[in-house]
Amino acid sequence: MQCRNLLHSALIGCAAITLIAPLVRATCSDAPSNENVLWYASTNLTGCPAGETTGVASHASRVRIAIDYSDMDCNYNAGVPPESIYVTWQNRSGNVTVNDKTTNTYADDSTDASGHTNVTLPSLSGNGTIRVWVTVSGADQGFQDVVIRTLDTDANGRITASDTTSATDVNWSGSVTSTDKNMILAHVDHWRRNALHGTLVRRTSLCDTCPDHHPNTKGEGALSWSPSQRYIAYTAFVGYASDTACKVFVVPSAPTDGNLMRQITNAPTTGHDYDPSWSPLNGVIVFDRADTMLISKGLFGNFGSVDTTDHIISHSNKTGCNDGGDNWPAVSPDGQWVVFSRCKGYAPPTLPGGWALWKVPIAGGLPTVLTDTTTSSTDKYAQWSANGQTIVFQRNDPGLGNQWRLFKVAATGGSTTQIFVGPTSYADSVLRDAVQPSYSPDDSILTFEYGNRHPSLGSQFTHTLNPLLSSPDSTKIIPNYASFLLRGEEAVMTPRLSADGTRLALNTSQIWAGRRNMNLPPAFTSITGTPTGTLTVSDTASVVSSDWDTYDTKTEYVVNASDPESNTITYNAFFRPAWMNWDAGTRTLSGTPGSGNIGKVYYVKLLATTASGGSDSFIFKITVATTGPMMIDRGALAPTLQVISDNPTQGPLLVRFAAPPNMVTRLIVFDVAGRRVASLEGKGISTLRWDGRARGSKRIGPGIYMYRAEVANVRKSGKVVIVR
Amino acid sequence: MRVVGIAVGLMCAMYVPSAVCEELSQCASVTIAGHDTSFSNGAGGPSEGKGLGQIFYAVDTVITKITVWRPPGNLSAIGAHLFVVGVDTMRTPMYPVTQGVLQDGPTIRVYGDSTGRIAMPFVLEPPLILPQRGYYAFFIQPENCFQGFAYAIYQDMENHYPFGSLWVTERAFTSCGLFRANYNAPDTDLIFEIEYCRDTSTAVGQSTWGRVKVLYR
Numbered sequence: 001m002q003c004r005n006l007l008h009s010a011l012i013g014c015a016a017i018t019l020i021a022p023l024v025r026a027t028c029s030d031a032p033s034n035e036n037v038l039w040y041a042s043t044n045l046t047g048c049p050a051g052e053t054t055g056v057a058s059h060a061s062r063v064r065i066a067i068d069y070s071d072m073d074c075n076y077n078a079g080v081p082p083e084s085i086y087v088t089w090q091n092r093s094g095n096v097t098v099n100d101k102t103t104n105t106y107a108d109d110s111t112d113a114s115g116h117t118n119v120t121l122p123s124l125s126g127n128g129t130i131r132v133w134v135t136v137s138g139a140d141q142g143f144q145d146v147v148i149r150t151l152d153t154d155a156n157g158r159i160t161a162s163d164t165t166s167a168t169d170v171n172w173s174g175s176v177t178s179t180d181k182n183m184i185l186a187h188v189d190h191w192r193r194n195a196l197h198g199t200l201v202r203r204t205s206l207c208d209t210c211p212d213h214h215p216n217t218k219g220e221g222a223l224s225w226s227p228s229q230r231y232i233a234y235t236a237f238v239g240y241a242s243d244t245a246c247k248v249f250v251v252p253s254a255p256t257d258g259n260l261m262r263q264i265t266n267a268p269t270t271g272h273d274y275d276p277s278w279s280p281l282n283g284v285i286v287f288d289r290a291d292t293m294l295i296s297k298g299l300f301g302n303f304g305s306v307d308t309t310d311h312i313i314s315h316s317n318k319t320g321c322n323d324g325g326d327n328w329p330a331v332s333p334d335g336q337w338v339v340f341s342r343c344k345g346y347a348p349p350t351l352p353g354g355w356a357l358w359k360v361p362i363a364g365g366l367p368t369v370l371t372d373t374t375t376s377s378t379d380k381y382a383q384w385s386a387n388g389q390t391i392v393f394q395r396n397d398p399g400l401g402n403q404w405r406l407f408k409v410a411a412t413g414g415s416t417t418q419i420f421v422g423p424t425s426y427a428d429s430v431l432r433d434a435v436q437p438s439y440s441p442d443d444s445i446l447t448f449e450y451g452n453r454h455p456s457l458g459s460q461f462t463h464t465l466n467p468l469l470s471s472p473d474s475t476k477i478i479p480n481y482a483s484f485l486l487r488g489e490e491a492v493m494t495p496r497l498s499a500d501g502t503r504l505a506l507n508t509s510q511i512w513a514g515r516r517n518m519n520l521p522p523a524f525t526s527i528t529g530t531p532t533g534t535l536t537v538s539d540t541a542s543v544v545s546s547d548w549d550t551y552d553t554k555t556e557y558v559v560n561a562s563d564p565e566s567n568t569i570t571y572n573a574f575f576r577p578a579w580m581n582w583d584a585g586t587r588t589l590s591g592t593p594g595s596g597n598i599g600k601v602y603y604v605k606l607l608a609t610t611a612s613g614g615s616d617s618f619i620f621k622i623t624v625a626t627t628g629p630m631m632i633d634r635g636a637l638a639p640t641l642q643v644i645s646d647n648p649t650q651g652p653l654l655v656r657f658a659a660p661p662n663m664v665t666r667l668i669v670f671d672v673a674g675r676r677v678a679s680l681e682g683k684g685i686s687t688l689r690w691d692g693r694a695r696g697s698k699r700i701g702p703g704i705y706m707y708r709a710e711v712a713n714v715r716k717s718g719k720v721v722i723v724r
Numbered sequence: 725m726r727v728v729g730i731a732v733g734l735m736c737a738m739y740v741p742s743a744v745c746e747e748l749s750q751c752a753s754v755t756i757a758g759h760d761t762s763f764s765n766g767a768g769g770p771s772e773g774k775g776l777g778q779i780f781y782a783v784d785t786v787i788t789k790i791t792v793w794r795p796p797g798n799l800s801a802i803g804a805h806l807f808v809v810g811v812d813t814m815r816t817p818m819y820p821v822t823q824g825v826l827q828d829g830p831t832i833r834v835y836g837d838s839t840g841r842i843a844m845p846f847v848l849e850p851p852l853i854l855p856q857r858g859y860y861a862f863f864i865q866p867e868n869c870f871q872g873f874a875y876a877i878y879q880d881m882e883n884h885y886p887f888g889s890l891w892v893t894e895r896a897f898t899s900c901g902l903f904r905a906n907y908n909a910p911d912t913d914l915i916f917e918i919e920y921c922r923d924t925s926t927a928v929g930q931s932t933w934g935r936v937k938v939l940y941r
Contacts, residue, residue, distance in 0.1 A: 066918070212899045218894040220772075244904075246894075272894065272906065290907070291772070291895070320768030320876060322776055323907035346768045346876040348795065354873040355771065378771060392854035402801050432823035435871075507900070520903035 014633060018329050036070035037136045038145075046170050047124030047150040049099055049189055050464075050478040051195030054172050055132070062197070063089075063098070063146055064123035067135055069111050076115035082107040082199045083517070086139045086524045086577060087119045094128015094154040094646040096148045097194035100518045100612035102194055102565055103134075122197035124613050126155030127168045132167055143455075151184045155612035157182060157192035176684065186475065193613055194464040194478035196495075196504050198516035200327050203251045204261055206236060208509050215239035218509045219246040222328070222381065222436065222494045225505060226250070226282065226303075227542035229498035230257055233276035233285055234511050240269040248276045248287050248298075253503060255703070263287075265297060266588045274285050279362070280605070280619055281541040283333040283648070286362065288479075292317045292325030294340055296362060303723070313338060314367055320346030326357070328380045330412075331362060333388045334575040334603040335619060337412075338362050341380040344373050352376040356407065370413035375399060378571065383438045384411070384609060386617075392419065392467070394695070396712060404433035406448060408467075418470050422450065422464055432449075433460070438496045441607070441615035443467070445502070447495040449478060462495040462506065481506065481514065501613040511564040521614030522563040524606065529556045533689075537618060538650065540724075545621040545646050546603075547656065547687070557589040557620070559606050563640050567610040573620075597624045617686065621646065625656070641709050644687075648721035653690040654718075655709040659680065663712055667719075670706040692722055728849045734881040750923035757783045758791075758917035761776035761841065766912075767795050767876035773869025773896030776877060777905065778913060779818055779888025780813055781792050784920035787827075787852040790926040791880045791917040794834075794842040802874040803867030806846040809886075812858040820861035820891050820905040827852045831867050841878065851921055861905075862916070865894060869900035885913035887898055 003411040008488050042064045046056040054061045065087055069077040073195035086104040091097065098121045100103075119134075126151045136140040152159050153166040164181040171179055182374040207216045219235025226233070229273040231250045238247050264285060265273045273295075276287045283303050320345035329340040338452070339359045345351035354376040360367040366701075370391065371379050377397035384391055392408045395416075405421040422432030437448040446467045450632045451460030481504075494507035500521040506512040509607045524537040532545045539542055547562075549555050561569050573582040575590060580591040580602070602618045613645040624642055645654045657665040667688040669678040677700060680688045687707070694700050702724045706720040758780070769776055790806060808827035812819045836842035836864040845866075854860065854885065866874035879890065890912040 182827070210900060213894060218895040218898060274895070290768075319881070320766055320879075322768045322770045322890070322909070323774060324770050324772075347766065348797065352878055353798075378874055380771075380871075398800065399872075401868075592892050 005257070019720075021050070036072065036074060037134070037141045038068040038142060039065055039134050041065040041132050041146050043144070043146040043148075044172065044573050045124065045146065045148045045150075046172070047148055048150045048517070049123050049125045049150065049159065049192040049195070050187070050188055050190035051122035051197055052187070052190060052478050053479070054170070054187070056152065061124075061171055063130075063132065063148070065119040065134060067107070067111075067117055067119065067134065067136065069115040069117070076111075077111045078111055078114065078115055080111040080115075080117075080137070082110060082117070083541075085111070085117060085119065086135055088133045088135070089130045090663045091131040092145055094126035094132045095126035096130055096150070096365045097125050097155055099123035099125055099157050099195070102519055105517045106199055106515070107561075116633055120197055120517065122148050123157075123191065123192045123195040125157055126150060127154040130240070132519060142643045145328060151187045153184070160189045161185060161188055182613065188468055189466065189472075189476050190478060192660065193440075193464055193466070194480075196447070196462065196480040196514065196516055198463060198504070198514050198518070200481070200506075200512050200514045201255065201515050202510050203253060203255075203259070204234075204511040205234060205235075205259065206510055213246075218507075218511075219274070219289075220272075221246075222533040223496065223505055223507050223511060224276045224278040224496045225253070225496060225503075226278050227280045227499055227501060228282065228540045229503060230252060230540070231278075232505050232511055233278050234507065235274055235276065236261070237635040238263065243270050245270050246274060248273050248285065251511060253498070253505070257523050259359075264299065267310075277329050277331045277338070277375070279331045279335045280333055280617075281603075282449070282540060282650075284331075284335075284362075286329045286331050286338055288327045288329055288340070290573055291327050293325055293437075293560075294326050294329045294360070311364070312339065313362060313364050314342075314358075316328060316342050317503065318343050318345030320351065324355070326358075328382065330383050330391075332359075332384050333386055333605050333617075335573075336362055336603055337380045339370065339384065339493055340367075340392055341382070342367070342369075343377075344376070355380055357382050357391065359411070368413065370409055372410075376518060379407070381436045381614060385439045386605075386615075387444045387572070388605070389574075390439075391438065394435045394437065394448075401431075403431050404435045406434045406446070407464075419446070420448075420468060420477065422474050434463075434477075435460075436494050438494075439467070440497045440613055441499055441501045442609040444614055445497075447497060449493055449495065450474075450479075460493070462493055462504070497613075499615065499616045499617060500536065501609075512576060519567060519610065519612040520564040521616055522561045522567070522608045522610055524559060524561045524608055525615045525621070526560045526617060528560065534683045536627055537586065541618050541650055542549070543619045543621050543646065545623070545644070545649070545650055545654070547625040547644060548622045549625045551603065553591075553634060555590070557586045559589075561608040563614075567612065567614075570609050572609075574607065575602070576604055577602050580604070593624045600624050641711055643707075643709065643713055643716065643718070645720070647719075648723045652692060652724050653707060653720050655685055655707075656687045657685065657711050659683045659684050659711045660688075665711045666709065668708045670708075671700075672704055672708075688696075726850045735784055737801060738755040745884065751786075751788070752786075753922040755920040755922065756827070756917055757781075757881060757920065757938065759913050759915050760879065760917075761915050763880040763882075763884045763913075764793070766878060766879045766881045767798070769874060769876050769929060770892050771871060771873050773871055773894075773900060774868060774906075775807065775822075775863035775865035775893040775902050777809075777820055777861050777863035777891045778885075779820060779859060779891065779894070780885075780916070780918065781887035782854050782857050782860050782918070782920070784922060785854040785857060786919045787848055787854065787918055788867075789845055789847050789917075789919035791843055791845045791919075792864060793915055794836060794875050796874050797836075797838040797841055798842060799836045799838075800837055800875040801833070802829045804844055804875070805829060805831040805865045805867055806848075807863040807865065809861050809863065809902075811861050813859050817908055817910060818859060818888065820863070821868070821891060822863070822902050822904055825902065826854070827858070827862075830886040833867070844877075852904050859888065861888065861891065863891075863902060865896070869896040871897065873892045880882060880913045880915060881911060883911040883913065888913070890914055924933065
């Protein structure tokens, strides 16, 4: 065993220890001249795969490695980023494992002013010993063995009653007794996926000390991830003359993309905009304005929308709602629908008061009701499941008492099912509310807020729940990030996982992006078998577009993904039309659209997940082609061409030609200065594809480009916006 | 609008139950003003912890009680908290200044029943002493800024009350408080009743009992 630093050797003498000892900073003169990293790992743990506290005195539930970092002159190294400090682990004995974490586990946060930080391994299963290695700024800092006992004795990542058959002395009493088994039974259904712990990164610089609703304070309502998860949308108050208004902002989720808080909505200056929901098609955010209407707005700049005006999707202000109408929107996973809450109005017996869930096409149209409109229940903060089949929401039903409960309903509407409610009576007479539920990107976990409602006892914070449990109670939900206590009641933090499952957005008086300690997510790489060959799926692509040829009944698309840690990937395709088949084993979409589908556009969501919850997804925008060989064979049609790409586009510019076999087709692209950027040629029935590269294979930057497509005397020219 | 002035001593002696008289006993006279329930033609209430309010004209300066009503059967276990604030009369429409709270509380809980309209009386003990007669606004906010549909309060949606209209404050969501008035329904008024207390009798010229008897003999 190596002793690479003074603290390590001085405190524990390179031997196993049995208690958590306080970290003691060595004096400068004590420290080696070239290594001033002092660290210590807790050991003799009693762990739970859900990361929950097990409550055994003097025995921690999570492996925590405390690290102090100074430079060669013994000055504290403050502000060292988490990426520079990490831990790896290896099983040394028994079946103990650190769940969902096979690679580097980074520090919880940057080093503080004293050069201190922690690394946490939250989810543990099995029993035995692991060895942890610490690396700081690229230098190996040695290892320590950590003895771990857990309630998940079979190390399958989930506690069940059968774990009692091989129970160990989890309370460290010296022998295995019924007490140990009862501890296990008290944690049944706790799952490794419940653990969300990771590095918290503050993303905003709002005023914590200003009075509520003043300029530069956190606004009201929920937050939303961008589909690329590079941004988080939220609300904040801004000042207009002597007044303030709540407006929608976006901020990068990672400091590497900067810290600029950009205001997205402006007019009307005194109107309030709440509850942004980012479309999975990337360029659009939907929000509610003045608590009466739903608005979609295109996003400028890198988000690619040319049209950034406000479009009213739905508007309602029923009698008796008093400043309430259409609220709390959530865009569906295919980007085509918005679920929201609509005030029922109050005029008994027909209008009972409260809010019901409705859904409406994002382009506007006639809404359809999803939940009960005959009672005065209030249903709000709906969120879609990743597969688009279920909607989860919070409900207050006066007939059931005065608590907020979690419910779900099919996306087509109908009967509702209660998912979770806290105990209805407490010694302190304070109700526990569960609010703002949201699915993980693989539908395996619900995140939500749960806690005390009362202002003086406000302690609502993030919890997780396995939505597949048949009858969950408060013992089945797992607290996460409990250190975040907020002011006031209904201090909702809107815990929402990002599209790849590796980050958790939190909504306090600031916006936070927690980086979870978990394996890296899989990533889609390409689609093969398209009419135009292989389509590359870039890391940030939210939409990939292609045709589906009606004339070619053998059209198939195979999606490809990879995982950095070679974990097994599970594939899914959602929002498929009835004629489209999906084979998850071969990752293949196939089928023959009917003639009635020609010209229709479908948005199929493709999802790749691994067991740790890492995910990747994109929308495959499929246009059923309107041209094909049969049209040419008839010899009756003039040559035609059709631009089939999105505009703006993150992918290629595609122009489809239908022409006699030997007729030359051309696509020429110019930049705004008129310089020819690319020139492509084909013949006959062809799709010319400009992949965004200039001559010489240089990838061009984002911006506006002009194109001219021509075949014979048919010409079409226009602008295309390339976004990256 | 209804304005009633009564001599409490005479009233208590002849018609009024003793409990009411005890309540009013410190007042030389009581004036009741507001917007009569006969004008109610709807009811409603916001969610998201917003306050529902009404601008009114204070006909006197000491307020002992403010009452609103809910429809029969509008049962609710949610408490209601009262605020009285000043009004900026220079703005059009007149604007409740929620930053200037004159009265904070009480919180009352009236579950209600289905037998008749449900009164929600906010008794002010001690009474609220206004600086002068004039325009003010009261707001009723669900206890602890309850985020759902707490209750429906009777309203007049045909704008019969001439001295003000209905206002709703901003969401109270992340934290609980009476935030700025944000929404105005100019054609809607709450149905309400305000009880004013006058603790001084009407001034009269000084005289003796004998002189009075001489005058009216």
